[in-house]
Amino acid sequence: MLLVEDEERLADLVKGGLAGEGFAVDVAHDGRDGLWMATENAYDVIVLDVMLPRLNGYAVCSKLREAGDWTPIMMLTAKDGIYDEAEALDNGADDYLAKPFSYVVLLARLRALVRRGGRERPVSITVGDLVIDPAGLRCRRGEVGIGLTPKEFAVLHALARRPGEVVSKSELLAQAWDFSYDGDPNIVEVYISALRRKIDLPFGKTTLMTVRGAGYRLEAA
């Protein structure tokens, strides 16, 4: 699991206790580190304090959800603050716990979260008869499954989020590659080419179109 908590004492306490229960605990001490660790690794569950330096818990939570990460999240809310439980759940958390909390309750709730195995699969995106399942990194056209590499999938996903619209090469770079990728932008063309070979050519379709000088567009027709 990942614990994002800035109060050292509390973090150590929880980590120590949960480690004894068989959890492998990573700790991040501020929101931005937490977000980064959560995106880099696949945790079974994430415990997220609301009040965090650099990026608060709500922001971390909604950014993860936006990115298609549906790892179960438990939020730790300060009871008396301006933050409240409703906001936690609205931001995509699966459960919340008001501070101060009992260790036993935390443990019980965490076990429940892990057992539930996260929320149900997030909705898929459909563009014509092409169905993209962000959670499963799967896609299919009609009834035919299509095997994609992670990178190919990321590019397709970025395009499918805005069907019919032109997505520029730099937008694709920003979404499918690291924030500041300084390599050859030609790599986008390489992946577009690979995608066409998989999602269009075998079906005799041309849904992934080049808009010269502007970007690429994924069409339903």
Added chain:
Amino acid sequence: MLLVEDEERLADLVKGGLAGEGFAVDVAHDGRDGLWMATENAYDVIVLDVMLPRLNGYAVCSKLREAGDWTPIMMLTAKDGIYDEAEALDNGADDYLAKPFSYVVLLARLRALVRRGGRERPVSITVGDLVIDPAGLRCRRGEVGIGLTPKEFAVLHALARRPGEVVSKSELLAQAWDFSYDGDPNIVEVYISALRRKIDLPFGKTTLMTVRGAGYRLEAA
């Protein structure tokens, strides 16, 4: 939200439960009523059973989409029937749930759908029967798609933003070309010519008119 479900017992159950969660629930008992209520009111989300009297769920869904209504739709599919999830998604649903379903799962999915706020409504400019879609760099007259180059599109876009008004050649230059374009202004005429060949000539219309000494005007008639 709008719930379209013919089984009275299930409808009442869901309505009661969701009302307690803060949803305001309208219920329709067959497809045609559901379609009518959906078009008359703006719901945040629509839950749609597949097997419905008078008009099945798929039909309701695709009719709504055809009418330009992009309210998030969750389909309730019978697991064992001839209907399946793929068909639901292909018909424009945003999510589906197989019967029998757990109430908690339904609630979680509905929250996710509402939070996503539905799909973006496409913004496009219409001048007569000419439709310009800036996001997709596409345009069509009536039902006929027209292929434009980025430059052609930029010029048309500049004209279409002020339908019926005269746009001067220098304004077109400023909007469609770089700030300090020092080439031959004749290029505007070249592009006007190309546009006429694409958006007017094939349709026997003359909507792109020259106003000698002043500029060009795009008319609805």
Added chain:
DNA sequence: AATGATCTTCAGGTTGGCTTTAGGTGATCT
């Protein structure tokens, strides 16, 4: 360490859109 999969770089080939050119048309003025 070896293997296979995936990611990235590279380079040659191709295309398509932008721009210029130049001759033509039609309006306007003297």
Added chain:
DNA sequence: AGATCACCTAAAGCCAACCTGAAGATCATT
């Protein structure tokens, strides 16, 4: 009528953008 001006448009050259096969680099797995 003739001259002038603004505009039209077909054609052609050029260049950046794009495509793609292949090879090298990286990563994960055995």
